[in-house]
Amino acid sequence: MSREPCDRCEELLQDFLDRTLTDAEWQEAEGHLAGCDYCSRRYRFEASLRRYVKTSAVERMPPGLMSKLDELRGLDATA
């Protein structure tokens, strides 16, 4: 089976999820995804991965840092 339309769909993946495709490209991707399980699975995977990367990479501010920042208030421009 030729992978050419899937290769093209792969090229459009990031911009599709970022919603930065042109109308024509959007239709091209949607048209292909409607009939291609191979690409549809990979698009869904990419969307899940992005959410997972975001939640995994977020680390909350350590306790105590906010009060250190608060102490910086009023710093003189010449200090």
Next chain:
Amino acid sequence: MSEPEPDTEARRIAKEARDRARFEEDALSFADQVYRVARRLVGSREEAEDLVQETYARAFRSWRSFTPGTNMRAWLLRILTNLNVDRGRKVQRTPQTQPLEETDYYLANKLASAGGEEVLETDEVVERLSQDSIVNALAEIQPQFRDVVVLVDIGDFTYADAAQILDIPIGTVMSRLHRGRRALKQHLAEEALT
């Protein structure tokens, strides 16, 4: 030119104090988001804390240069990324070489090869990747690509904001973002599946 009336001068000073206090309150309301980005741009929690403190020290000193009504979060991150570059990214783990760039389906294909196509149908497939492997993979990306991935995908900045923060054209943001995400997936495939 005549001297300002004493009460006019007093009102001006009082207004400036209020403006400054409001600026500081607004800036501090973004501290958690600023830290979140800082933490992924540098190698350790301690360095991220230092970087955020330096950022706020500089922001509070130069508060008059902020234009009210513009994007304060982006303004703070611009200070932070400039300071980070000035620090020479000293303690970051910087790979000596960038591996050959794979395509966007690379990680999904690797997972499908290991577990079958059906594995991509499950919602839990991404959870096979540990949080540590995500953090390590982010640290492995070259800094110029990682900066953009962190700002857009973790910091939720738009392309335009990222371009302003890093002082690069928007087209460069897009190309670095695409390459950075591919590099991330490649490192994840190496970290999690080998």
